Amino acid sequence: DTEVTQTPKHLVMGMTNKKSLKCEQHMGHRAMYWYKQKAKKPPELMFVYSYEKLSINESVPSRFSPECPNSSLLNLHLHALQPEDSALYLCASSLWTASTDTQYFGPGTRLTVL
Amino acid sequence: GQQVMQIPQYQHVQEGEDFTTYCNSSTTLSNIQWYKQRPGGHPVFLIQLVKSGEVKKQKRLTFQFGEAKKNSSLHITATQTTDVGTYFCAPGDHTGTASKLTFGTGTRLQVTL
Numbered sequence: 001d002t003e004v005t006q007t008p009k010h011l012v013m014g015m016t017n018k019k020s021l022k023c024e025q026h027m028g029h030r031a032m033y034w035y036k037q038k039a040k041k042p043p044e045l046m047f048v049y050s051y052e053k054l055s056i057n058e059s060v061p062s063r064f065s066p067e068c069p070n071s072s073l074l075n076l077h078l079h080a081l082q083p084e085d086s087a088l089y090l091c092a093s094s095l096w097t098a099s100t101d102t103q104y105f106g107p108g109t110r111l112t113v114l
Numbered sequence: 115g116q117q118v119m120q121i122p123q124y125q126h127v128q129e130g131e132d133f134t135t136y137c138n139s140s141t142t143l144s145n146i147q148w149y150k151q152r153p154g155g156h157p158v159f160l161i162q163l164v165k166s167g168e169v170k171k172q173k174r175l176t177f178q179f180g181e182a183k184k185n186s187s188l189h190i191t192a193t194q195t196t197d198v199g200t201y202f203c204a205p206g207d208h209t210g211t212a213s214k215l216t217f218g219t220g221t222r223l224q225v226t227l
Contacts, residue, residue: 031212042202042217043157055212090156094213102147103215105156 003027004106006091012112015081021109023074023091031055032074033103034066035090043090049074081113118205118218126224133193135221137186137203145206146186147215148177152199157217160188162206193225 004025013019023032030051035043048056049068063085065077074091088110092103118139127133137146145164149157161170163179163186170177176189186203200222204215 033214040222042220045214045216048212048214050212056214092157101213102159102162103157105158107156 004091004093004104006089006106006109008109009107010110010112012114013078013081014114015083017081018077018079020078021076021089021091021111023076023093023106024072025093025104025106026072027093027104028071028095029093029104030071030096031094032068033092033094034074034076035092035105037088037090037108039087047076078111081111083113086111086113118203118216120201120203120218120221122221123219124222124224126226127193129194129225129227130192133190133197133223135188135201135203135223137188137218139184139205141184143183143186143205144208146179147204147206148186148188149202149204149217150199151202151220155199157202160201190223193223195225195227197223198225199223 007022032049034046036046037043045058046060047066052068052071063080067075088108090108091106094101094103120137147162148160150160151157161177166183167181168179174191178187188201190197200220202220203218207214
């Protein structure tokens with residue numbers, strides 16, 4: 001199984017809502033990532049989890065809260081988002097973090113904030 | 115932070131023509147990966163280059179890493195409509211506890227019959 005799954009595929013939320021994005025992989029990967037991608041732009045790294053611990057936070061606003069309940073799951077909790085946070089949110093995983101290894105991306109969640 | 119520019123931003127070719135995208139960094143890179151993202155899709159890994167001057171081929175795709183490890187290129191011979199998408203280079207970096215990729219600006223390829 002070389003698949004990273006993400007739910008939901010699409011999400012529309014208001015600025016006062018609380019929602020969560022979910023990501024799952026069963027490849028035994030120990031590094032998981034959240035990226036944000038705006039239209040016609042490259043993916044921008046938000047967070048890196050290494051062995052279920054937060055390793056990198058790229059100065060992401062606190063309205064985005066990541067969580068790694070176990071080695072297969074990665075969540076991104078959303079609260080009080082702004083319309084400019086509308087984007088494609090991509091999850092990725094890789095085998096380990098000791099080297100720059102291949103990242104496997106999920107299909108993404110397309111988020112619209114009204 | 116590290117800035118990686120890709121040129122061109124966009125290229126439209128006719129099927130059968132060749133295509134090249136260039137990736138340029140202001141700093142020396144330890145390694146570089148290339149990803150392809152189809153319209154409406156997600157990035158998919160193509161290749162990783164590590165050594166100075168390295169050249170790798172995958173069928174019609176040829177990847178090069180510059181001698182100074184500051185630039186890289188992807189060349190597609192005889193493009194097909196299936197090559198449509200955005201091609202990103204992505205230098206890798208280690209921070210001690212994790213590795214990360216910084217995606218280049220991307221080159222969007224359109225191929226028509």
